[in-house]
Amino acid sequence: xxxxxxxxxxxxxxxxxxxxxxxxxxxxxxxxASLEDIADRAGYSRGAVYANFTNKEDLFLALLGDWLDRDxxxxxxxxxxxxxxxxxxxxxxxxxxxxxADRERFALMLExxxxxxxxxxxxxxxxxxxxxxxxWYARSxxxxxxxMGLPLPAPAEQVALVALALEHGIALLAHTDPEAISQDSxxxxxxxxxxxxxxxxxxxxxxx
Amino acid sequence: xxxxxxxxxxxxxxxxxxxxxxxxxxxxxxxxASLEDIADRAGYSRGAVYANFTNKEDLFLALLGDWLDRDxxxxxxxxxxxxxxxxxxxxxxxxxxxxxADRERFALMLExxxxxxxxxxxxxxxxxxxxxxxxWYARSxxxxxxxMGLPLPAPAEQVALVALALEHGIALLAHTDPEAISQDSxxxxxxxxxxxxxxxxxxxxxxx
DNA sequence: GTCTATACGAAGATAGAC
DNA sequence: GTCTATCTTCGTATAGAC
Numbered sequence: 065x066x067x068x069x070x071x072x073x074x075x076x077x078x079x080x081x082x083x084x085x086x087x088x089x090x091x092x093x094x095x096x097a098s099l100e101d102i103a104d105r106a107g108y109s110r111g112a113v114y115a116n117f118t119n120k121e122d123l124f125l126a127l128l129g130d131w132l133d134r135d136x137x138x139x140x141x142x143x144x145x146x147x148x149x150x151x152x153x154x155x156x157x158x159x160x161x162x163x164x165a166d167r168e169r170f171a172l173m174l175e176x177x178x179x180x181x182x183x184x185x186x187x188x189x190x191x192x193x194x195x196x197x198x199x200w201y202a203r204s205x206x207x208x209x210x211x212m213g214l215p216l217p218a219p220a221e222q223v224a225l226v227a228l229a230l231e232h233g234i235a236l237l238a239h240t241d242p243e244a245i246s247q248d249s250x251x252x253x254x255x256x257x258x259x260x261x262x263x264x265x266x267x268x269x270x271x272x
Numbered sequence: 273x274x275x276x277x278x279x280x281x282x283x284x285x286x287x288x289x290x291x292x293x294x295x296x297x298x299x300x301x302x303x304x305a306s307l308e309d310i311a312d313r314a315g316y317s318r319g320a321v322y323a324n325f326t327n328k329e330d331l332f333l334a335l336l337g338d339w340l341d342r343d344x345x346x347x348x349x350x351x352x353x354x355x356x357x358x359x360x361x362x363x364x365x366x367x368x369x370x371x372x373a374d375r376e377r378f379a380l381m382l383e384x385x386x387x388x389x390x391x392x393x394x395x396x397x398x399x400x401x402x403x404x405x406x407x408w409y410a411r412s413x414x415x416x417x418x419x420m421g422l423p424l425p426a427p428a429e430q431v432a433l434v435a436l437a438l439e440h441g442i443a444l445l446a447h448t449d450p451e452a453i454s455q456d457s458x459x460x461x462x463x464x465x466x467x468x469x470x471x472x473x474x475x476x477x478x479x480x
Numbered sequence: 481g482t483c484t485a486t487a488c489g490a491a492g493a494t495a496g497a498c
Numbered sequence: 499g500t501c502t503a504t505c506t507t508c509g510t511a512t513a514g515a516c
Contacts, residue, residue: 074481093386095303098509108482114511115481167389174386178301180448181379191449218464225453226461229441236440237433240388241399245433253434256426260468267475282499306491316500318492323499328492 078116080106085127090168094124094175121183128176128186132193135163139200143207152204153251161248164235194228201227214265223261227254286324288314293335298376302332302383329391336384336394340401343371347408360412361459369456372443402436409435422473431469435462 068076084106088097099120103110117123142155156162164170180186201224209216216223234250276284292314296305307328311318325331350363364370372378388394409432417424424431442458 070481077481093303093390095301099511100509109484110510111483112481115483120510171386171389174382174389177444177448178379178382178386181375181382182301187448191452194445194449195452217468222460222464225442225445225457226438226464229445229461230434230437231441232444233437233439233441234433236385236444237402237437240385240395241402244399244403249433252430253437256430256434257465257468260425260465260472263475264468264471267471278499285499307493308491317502319501320499322493323501 074116077106077108077112081108081113081116081123082127082130085123086131086172087168089124089127089175090172093171094179099123124179125185125189128179128189131172131176132189136193136196136200139163139197143200143204152208157248157251161246162231162235162250164232165238165247167239170235170239198224198228201225212262214262215269217261217264217268223257226257230254230257282324285314285316285320289316289321289324289331290335290338293331294339294380295376297332297335297383298380301379302387307331332387333393333397336397339380339384340397344401344404344408347371347405351408351412360416365456365459369454370439370443370458372440373446373455375447378443378447406432406436409433420470422470423477425469425472425476431465434465438462438465 081102085097085102088101088105091097092101099110099113102123103113106112113123117126142152142159160166164173176186176190180190198221202220205216205220205223205227209220230253231250234245234253235247238245238247238249289310293305293310296309296313299305300309307318307321310331311321314320321331325334350360350367368374372381384394384398388398406429410428413424413428413431413435417428438461439458442453442461443455446453446455446457
C-alpha cells in the first residue's frame with residue numbers, strides 16, 4: 065500500500081513543477097527559462113514536464129492561473145475578518161506596502177502582462193484578476209467610508225480604479241528606482257488621495 | 273562625389289536599424305525578436321547589425337537610450353510654450369490620454385522595465401528617465417497651482433509621483449482590459465485627484 | 481508517469497570575401 | 499561597412515524503455 069495514491073502522486077508532481085516554474089520564470093523570464101532549469105529545480109527530468117503539461121506555454125498558463133487565484137485568496141483574507149480601516153492598512157503594510165513589493169513577484173507579474181499582450185488566453189485570465197482586484201478595492205473603500213459616515217465625492221468603483229492603478233504604478237517606479245522611491249510610498253500616495261477625498265467630502269457636507 | 277558622406281551613410285544605416293529594431297522589439301519582445309527580423313526590416317543583413325552594434329543587447333540598449341530621449345523631448349514640447357493648465361491637458365488628450373496609450377509604445381516600455389530588472393545599465397537609463405518625467409510633472413503642477421493662486425496641501429514632488437504612478441498604472445490596466453478601462457481614464461483619475469487636492473487646499477485656506 | 485536518448489530547428493555570433 | 503557562409507549552442511519536442 066503506497067503512502068500516496070496514484071492521483072495524489074500526480075498532483076504532487078504537478079504542484080512541485082509549478083512551484084519550480086514560478087521561481088525560474090521569475091528569475092529568468094519566460095523565454096530565458098528552460099524546461100530543464102525547471103525540471104531540475106523540481107527534482108525531475110524534462111520528460112516529467114511533458115507528462116504533465118503539453119508544452120512550455122501550457123505550463124506558463126497553468127502557473128498564471130494558480131498565481132492569480134492565490135493572490136486573490138490572500139486579498140480576501142486581509143479584508144475578511146470584518147476589520148476596520150486601520151487593520152486593513154496594517155495588513156497591507158505587513159505585505160511590504162503593496163502586493164508587488166517583492167521583486168520576484170513583481171517580475172512575474174510584468175512577465176504575465178507582457179505575455180498577455182500577445183496571448184488572448186493570458187489576457188482573459190489577467191482581466192478576471194484585475195476585475196477582482198478592483199472589486200476588492202471598491203468593497204474596502206465602501207467599508208471604510210461607511211465606517212466614517214461620509215458621502216463619497218466619487219463612485220467607489222472609480223476610486224478603486226485609481227487605487228489599483230496607483231498600486232501598480234508605484235510598484236513599477238519603486239522597482240526601477242528603489243533608492244528614490246520606496247515600495248510603501250504606495251501607502252503615502254493612498255493616504256494623500258484618501259485624505260483629499262475625505263476633506264472634499266466633508267467640505268461638501270458642511271456646505272449643505 | 274557621393275550624395276552622402278561616409279559619416280552620414282553610417283548614421284543613416286544605424287538609424288534605419290534602430291527604427292526597425294523598435295518595431296520588431298515592440299511586436300515580439302526582446303528575446304523573441306531575432307536579429308534577422310530586424311535586419312530584414314531595415315533592408316540589411318545580419319552582418320550590418322554586427323557592424324554597427326556589438327551584439328543584440330547593445331542594440332537594445334542603444335534603442336532604449338534613443339527612445340527615452342525622444343520621449344522626454346516630446347514632453348518638454350508639450351510644456352514649453354508657457355501654456356496654461358487647459359493647454360497642457362489638451363495636449364495630453366491629443367496624445368491619447370497618456371504617453372503609453374499606444375500599444376507598441378507600451379509594450380516596448382514594459383519590455384525595457386522587465387529587462388532592467390536584471391540589467392544595471394538599463395536600470396540606470398530608466399531611472400534617469402523616470403526622474404525627468406517626475407520632474408516634468410512637478411513643474412507642471414507648480415505652474416497650474418500657482419496660476420490658481422492656491423497653496424498645495426502636499427509637496428509638488430509627492431503629487432508628481434502620484435500622477436506619474438497613475439499614468440503608468442492606468443496604462444497597464446487599460447491595456448489588459450481595454451473594454452472596461454479606457455486609456456484616457458488617466459485624465460479622469462488625474463482630475464479626481466486634482467479637484468480633491470484643490471478642494472482640500474481651499475478648505476484649508478478658508479479655515480484660516 | 482517518468483526517465484534517457486536523440487532528432488530537429490532556431491538564432492546568436494564569427495570568418496572571410498568584396 | 500556590408501554581405502554570405504558557417505560554426506556552435508541551446509532548447510523544444512518526440513520516441514521508446516522501464
